[in-house]
Amino acid sequence: MAEEIIPLGEKLARRAAATPSAPAVSCGEITLTCGQLEARANRIARALEGLGVKQGDLVTIGLPNGVNFFEACWGVWKLGATPQPVSFRLPNAELRAIVELADPPIVIALPGMEAGRPRVTVEELLALCTDDRPVEPRVAPVRKAVTSGGSTGRPKLILSGLSGVTRADPIDGPGFWRFGPGDTALIPGPLYHNGPFGCALDALTNDAHVVVMPRFDAEGVLTEIERHRATWVYLVPTMMSRIWRLPDEVRTRYDISSLKTLWHFAAPCPPWLKEAFINWLGPEVIMELYAGSESQACTTITGSEWLDHRGSVGRVCEGEMKAFDADRNVLPPGEVGEIYMRRPESSPPSYFYRGATARTLPGSWESLGDIGYFDADGYLYLADRRTDMILVGGSNVYPAEVEAAIDEHPQVISSAVVGLPHEDMGSSIHAIVQARPGLTEDALRAHLADRLVTYKLPRTIEFVAEPLRDEAGKVRRTQLRNERIAR
Numbered sequence: 001m002a003e004e005i006i007p008l009g010e011k012l013a014r015r016a017a018a019t020p021s022a023p024a025v026s027c028g029e030i031t032l033t034c035g036q037l038e039a040r041a042n043r044i045a046r047a048l049e050g051l052g053v054k055q056g057d058l059v060t061i062g063l064p065n066g067v068n069f070f071e072a073c074w075g076v077w078k079l080g081a082t083p084q085p086v087s088f089r090l091p092n093a094e095l096r097a098i099v100e101l102a103d104p105p106i107v108i109a110l111p112g113m114e115a116g117r118p119r120v121t122v123e124e125l126l127a128l129c130t131d132d133r134p135v136e137p138r139v140a141p142v143r144k145a146v147t148s149g150g151s152t153g154r155p156k157l158i159l160s161g162l163s164g165v166t167r168a169d170p171i172d173g174p175g176f177w178r179f180g181p182g183d184t185a186l187i188p189g190p191l192y193h194n195g196p197f198g199c200a201l202d203a204l205t206n207d208a209h210v211v212v213m214p215r216f217d218a219e220g221v222l223t224e225i226e227r228h229r230a231t232w233v234y235l236v237p238t239m240m241s242r243i244w245r246l247p248d249e250v251r252t253r254y255d256i257s258s259l260k261t262l263w264h265f266a267a268p269c270p271p272w273l274k275e276a277f278i279n280w281l282g283p284e285v286i287m288e289l290y291a292g293s294e295s296q297a298c299t300t301i302t303g304s305e306w307l308d309h310r311g312s313v314g315r316v317c318e319g320e321m322k323a324f325d326a327d328r329n330v331l332p333p334g335e336v337g338e339i340y341m342r343r344p345e346s347s348p349p350s351y352f353y354r355g356a357t358a359r360t361l362p363g364s365w366e367s368l369g370d371i372g373y374f375d376a377d378g379y380l381y382l383a384d385r386r387t388d389m390i391l392v393g394g395s396n397v398y399p400a401e402v403e404a405a406i407d408e409h410p411q412v413i414s415s416a417v418v419g420l421p422h423e424d425m426g427s428s429i430h431a432i433v434q435a436r437p438g439l440t441e442d443a444l445r446a447h448l449a450d451r452l453v454t455y456k457l458p459r460t461i462e463f464v465a466e467p468l469r470d471e472a473g474k475v476r477r478t479q480l481r482n483e484r485i486a487r
Contacts, residue, residue: 004168009078010137011166011205012038023209027066037070039132044075046135047128051106051118055080055138058102058145062088062109065212068122069191072108077164080138084145085192089453098147098155101355140164146194146293148396156356158293161349166205178261179232181207186230188213188221188239194293195266199234218242222254229258236394237269238425244276265289266394267426268382271311278303288313290380292368295350297321297341299380312379319343321380323373328361333376336383340365388477390419390427397429397456399477405451406431411439416468418481431458432480434468
């Protein structure tokens, strides 16, 4: 018998009908049952429809972690529209640039987040409609549309190649993510990022209870695992590092024996930290994924495999990946090159860009800009980034985007932004600025505060007298970075 595929909105309705009192989403002291989430999503869907949202629209959502985020997303899905999450901390100028790409009829966001479109809060939507009856099922052509800062200094949208549908019933067995009915999945990361967003969605559609934290707190993660008897958690290496650096008496104070799976991805994990977690929680608990939001292909590796292939991010489990040299030749095992990936043959596209184009090779190969190699057993090892992208605590920061904001200051002549090694965050943003006399660091920081979200702000600023770019406007970031590291 073929498995039944239904719209996301219908999935929530069926789960609510079957287990209306079961917890669906928790954050802090608030828990929504399946029945409550369903009722509120129906009211929000009708309110949005009254405000002009149609099937196929993108709806920008700028909300902090909390139950409101889930209510908004499911209200959007019930209309057959697409959630397009953004950071609730975005300066309005950056928000406007994203909204121009997304072209939503409405923005669901906190007061003060203005982008030239009608803006409403979840509370305002709920006040507009009290009818919580099920909405006629509709399918969103695009499941989600996440945001990424473009390498050109402009944002881009990554529209999922999947539509807004899911299995009617949870997969039989643990499945890829290793959660299902009866599990509790803890998400401490920001839901506007693809990893936390996708994991939370998949957990809910597999009938798990999702617990989100308002913001990451190292000891708070352990508190929530113990409090909710969480069986599953998603972390990035920066979070893992902060948890590990808690005093031993704090880290061992909590009963986290319920935890069966810890997934980490979004940034490279230092081998010492990975090994520490394997020794602490057991190799069978630790899982790692390597992929992009574009989802052309991915690798996974268990803790046990990692102990035999230290430093690897795993073997390809979906799609294809190969290392290519600069002449576009496939490299043999052990030779370092640029990693390209592609979907399985005859598969539909896994994503579409809006505001960017992919880096490609003939044969439908695409690159995310990573450098690495495969060993003889097919395990992938990442060496570096081809691009200048900086990973700060699992978040992507493109130098051109930061430089564009710096260069807007009238006293700035030119700038170059590089990532310097940072023990906690992986990298820190260092801005090198050639400026006219009189510009101070405080003045430049005040200028940037209105233009960049917090994690994109330079941690350190260096003023120089010499030009940073050649006559063609090119900057040698690698050389600048290496010089500063050597100091």
